[in-house]
Amino acid sequence: MADYFLVLNPYADRWGADKTWPRLEAVLKARQVDYEVVRTEEPGHGIALAYEAARSGRYRAIVAVGGDGTVNEVANGLCRAATNGTTLPMGIFPVGSGNDLAEVLRIPRDLEGMVEHLLQDRRRLLDAGLVQSPGLSGVNQGGRYFVNNCGIGFEAQVSLESRRISRCRGFLIYLVAVFRALYRYVQPYVRVRWDGKAREGRMLLITVGNGRRTGGGFWLTPFAEVDDGQLDVGFAKALSRPGILRLLPKAIKGEHIYDPAILLDRFRRMVVQTDVPVPIHTDGEPITAGVQEIEVQVLPGKVWVVADPDVPLLDVFQGHGPSSEQFLFSQQETHRSSR
Structure with a gap:
């Protein structure tokens, strides 16, 4: 019997x-x-590998060896195998392209460092998100967990497009995918309800963050906490193509939060309805090319991760940023955006 079961992508x-x-x-x-x-x-x-390994009871931890997509699959296997509400610990060897969750948790990227980090066995209890839709099928039927980020709309379309690109690597993949998405994505009319609040109108995207960073360097939900029992959400109203191209670079520094097209808040449960099918991704992995009814909820304290709980999360503002309270949707106010 081995101590660790490694899922290598x-x-x-x-x-x-x-x-x-x-x-x-x-x-x-x-x-x-x-x-x-x-x-x-x-x-x-x-998912299947992590599930079977966790159910076997033979290992101290299941380790994701890859990027955020590999972390997502291992987390899904562990969550589905959990019988007592929380999971067997998940280790992370961040050898993928994005590694957003590992970066925010400050897990080392060098090989010696990541192995030493695993052996130290410090554990942090993270919340997880669960996205469900009647339109999900196959391995996602019944819902898909995420530990870092879930994107609905344009963000997920970019993820879909990136999977169709075979001759590029790194940030170039993202750039090509963005331009393809600009011409293929239809911005839907959206009705969304969350924790007693509501909003509707044409939107570019809805991004949900348990972690702060996604897409290999975009701080879409820069105030998110991985263990606060809530999920952060960002809504982007419909924009022209030039408007989208102006907005995206701002997210690399978290400066999109100042843009009037962006609304931020937190929630425990959110329901989304759209007039046309929209894609969804979880932790960068496309799970559907189009659904119209979506529910997202937080599962507090769901996933144990081998990460030092005493180390502060990576912060794009380096401790000198604005207060999140300045940007959160008013508890009393209900907005209705124009078509």
Whole structure:
């Protein structure tokens, strides 16, 4: 019986994880880490692997070896296997392209550091989100968990487009995907209700954050806390193509929060209805190309992650930013945006 079960996504970072594995394996052996490793073979495979490993009761922790998508699959397997409300601990070896959750939790990126971090076995209890829709099918039927971010609309369309790009790597993939999404995405009319509040109108996107950063460097929900029992949400009203291109760079520094097109808040449960089907992603993984009824809720204290609870979360404002209370939707006010 091994101490750790590693779920390796060789395709993470466009096969970069597969190339990194021999060096990571050498570090594990040098540190005499007792582990088993299995490579994922197709989307969703990591969910089944993590589920079976967790249910076996043979391991101290299940480790995601890849990017945020691999973390999402392992987290889903652990959440589905949990019988006492919380999961078996999840370790993270961030060898993908984005690694947003690992960055915010300050998990080391160097191979020696990430192995040492795992062996220290400091644990942090994170909230999780659950997105459900009658239109979800297959492995997502019944709902999909996320631990960092969920995107509805344009953000998810960019994620879909990026999966169709095979000849680029890194940030260039994102740029190409954005331009494709600009010409393929139809901004829907949306009705949304959350914790007694409501809003409707044409929207570019709805982004939900348990973590602060997504997309490999976009601080869409910069005030989010991973363990506050709530999910942060950002609404972006419908914009022209030039308006979208002006807004996106602001999110790299968290400065989009000052834009009048953006509304921020927090919630425990949110219901979204749209006039046309819209895509959804969870932790960067597209889970549907189009649904019209969506429910998102927080599951407080759901996922144990091997991360130091005493280390502050990474902050785009470096401790000198504005108060989140300046930007949250008024408790008493209900907005109705124009078509």
